[in-house]
Amino acid sequence: MSKLFNIKESVQQVVEAIASVLGVEVTVVDNELRRIAGTGRYAGDVSNMPIKATIFDQVLQSGKGVIIDNPGKNSVCLACEAQQYCSEMAQVCCPIVVEKQTVGVIALVAFTAKQKETLLGQQQSLFGFLDKMADLLASKVIEQEQLTQLEDTKxxxxxxxxxxxxxxxxxxxNGCIVDFNAAGQKMIGIPADKIMGMNVGQVFVDLSAETLLRHAKERANREISCWIAGRQLHCIMTVNVWVDSGGIKGIVATLQEMAKVKKIVSRYGLEIDCSGNRILGNSAGMKTVKEAITMASRTNASVCIRGESGTGKELFARLLHCSSQRKQQPFIAINCAAIPDNLLESELFGYEEGAFTGARRGGKPGKFELANGGTLFLDEIGDMPMQLQAKILRVLQEKRIERVGATQSQPVDVRIISATHKDIEEMIKNGQFRQDLYYRINVFPVTIPPLRERKDDLPELIKDFLDRYQVMYAKEITGIDDDAYALLVDYDWPGNVRELENVMEYLVSTETGAAISRQNVSRRIQRGKTISLDIMPIAQAERQLIQTALAKFGTTLEGKAKAAEALGISKATLYRKLKEYAEPGLEG
Structure with missing residues (x-):
């Protein structure tokens, strides 16, 4: 369609106004010689068929106006097919130009002597008037194009x-809802025609425009949980200010359902190698563990993984999750020994806004909520405080949790995998661990042997770490000297695979020769043999190792960090052990 055809109603109104003022007939054709509007004899003669009018074609081609004072005899009329039956007595034509392009012609036409006198008596002033009317129609075309463009953009x-x-x-x-996309309508369960114009507080309880504007300025994410249309909406709301040249006009909020947020956190925040290829080792002990993991993955039972520090308990927990029917759901891990006792409860169960001083605005979901539908890995569960053990037991029994500061509980579907290096049975005897909780978490026990008991796996592990850190540090190391290799194989690795990995990274990053040397190896692992451990209680041996590490590295914060690394334990565990053994001056 032509540009004039898109505004034909407006064109018709203009030509009728001109005709009523001047008392002559008016017509408009587009750039394809189709009549768009007309009065008098031209009224109702609007058609998609081009008209036969040479004068209009000339104006379109030249882009200049024309005055015909003697139709039929004018040179322009000689080639016109309508010359023989033309009843027009005079005509003033003017091009309609939009952005330097002629899009049509507007013409004043006389069919009577009086009309001819009107046109020719003041032809110059009428020509100027007609030119302005052409500009008016051109502006209408531009306006319509802009409206069309705005509609297309909308x-x-x-x-x-x-x-x-x-x-x-x-x-x-004012807090009134002015727009809502399809996803939001589906999330809330109310169609757009019913929600438009409603106050936001009628939809989201306790929310107002003032509150949302404050969150927008603070760039805060607010957790929303409320009942709407008979269903509970639990989502994260992100708020931004909506402004134009006149200032703040309102806010635009984005809603993300909490269930989807949890899946994203799990999928992209905790990538897991589900193939099992990263768990190296084919010794008899490792085959037994892998078989146990395979069996456990076919059930939904709670699993307790036992093993010394550094044996890879979390890696096996992740493998178990990925092999189970919950593999598409979240895997959330928490180290019970690394979080202070007074914070562990809120980390596990979450908290409501205002639950305690310093609580984040909008509250915070806990690990149980984040793991809903999937797996929660409780590492170092032997370090969990007794009062919290009771709450964990209740969750496992009732399958419901309650946030700190909340008045209502909510259901959760979580599989528990726990891990510890401690003697839980001995802790139960000493009243340090609940026996009923132990029965709940130890439905399917799995024990990972220490590295010293599966030395057949050392060659494969050493090669894997050597290859990995060569790439990381862009080194070209041909291998390991025989004497150096013998030291690595003969060493007992009290820190297990974690210690082996740390040592291999150190050897690759510091080696200056073509191969890993004995001197480099002995310099790194000799401190692990400075104490000859005769048969003695584990606690005593552990205490001696900590004392030796602190004697070597010092008791400063940096020294304790190095000591923890050398012992293959976290700094939190080291501080807890120092407190447990009550080493004078070393607890802080």
Whole structure:
């Protein structure tokens, strides 16, 4: 369609106004010589068929106006097919130009002597008037194009917004909802025609425009949990200010369902190698462990993984999760020994806004919520405080949790995998661990042998770490000297695979020769043999090792960090051991 055809109603109104003022007939054709509007004899003669008028074609081609004072005899009329039956007595034509392009012609036409006198008596002033009318129609064309462009942009934006999986809601400064995308409507369960114009507080309880504007300025994410249309909505709301040249007009909020957020956290925040290829070793002990993991993955039972520090308990927990029916759901891990007792409860169960001083605005979900539908790995569960053990037991029994500061509980579906290096049975005897909780978490026990008991796996592990860190540090090391290799194989590795990996990284990063040398190896692992451990209680041996490490590295913060690394334990565990053994002056 031509540009004039798109505004034909407006064109008709203009020509009728001109005709009523001047008392002559008016017609408009487009650039394809189709009549768009007309009065008098031209009224109703609108058609898609081009008309036969040479004068209009000339104006379109030249872009200049023409005055015909003697139709039929004018040189322009000689080639016109309508010359023989033309009843026009005079005509003033003017091009309609839009952005230097002639898009049509507007013409004043006389069919009577009086009309001819009107046209020719003031032809110059009428020509100027007609030129202004042509400009008016051109401006109408531009206006329509802009409206069409705005409508196209609106449709494009609506398509984009409705393609986004997050809910998007626009709210003006008075708190009224002015726009809502399809995902938001689906999330809330209320169609757009019913929610438009409603106050945001009617949909999201306890929310107001003032509150949301404050969150927008603070760039804060707010956790929303409320009942809407008979269902509970639990989501994260991100708020941004909506502004134009006149200032703040309102806010735009993005909604993400909490269940989807949890899946994203699990999928992209905790990538797991589900193939099992990263768990190296084919010794008899490792084959037994892998078989146990395979069996446990076919059940939904709680699993307790036992083993010394550094044996890879979390790696096996992740493998177990990935081999189970929950593999598409979250895997969330928490180290019970690395978090202070007074914070562990809120980390596990989450908290409501205002639950305690310093609680984050909007509250925070706990690990149980994040793991809902999937697996929660409780590492170092032997270090969990007794009062918290009771709450964990209750969750396992009732399958419901309650946030700190909450008044209502919520259901959770979580598989528990726990791990510890401690003698839980001895702790139960000493009243340090609940026996009933132990029965709950130890439905399917798995024990990982220490590295000293599966030395057949050392060659494969050493080669893997050597290859990995050569790439990381861009080294070209041909191998390991025989004497150096013998030291690595003969060493007992009290820190297990974690210690072996740390040592191999050190050897590759510091080696200056073509191969790993004996001197480099002995310099790194000799401190592990400075104490000759005769048969003695584990606690006593552990205490001696800590004392030796501190004697070597010192008792400063840096020294303790190095001591913990050398012992293959976390700094939190080292501080807890120091407190447990009550070493004078070393606890802080």
């Amino acid at each position: 449709i494009q934006l609506e398509t984009v917004l409705n393609t986004v999986h997050e809910g998007i809601i626009a709210i003006d400064c």
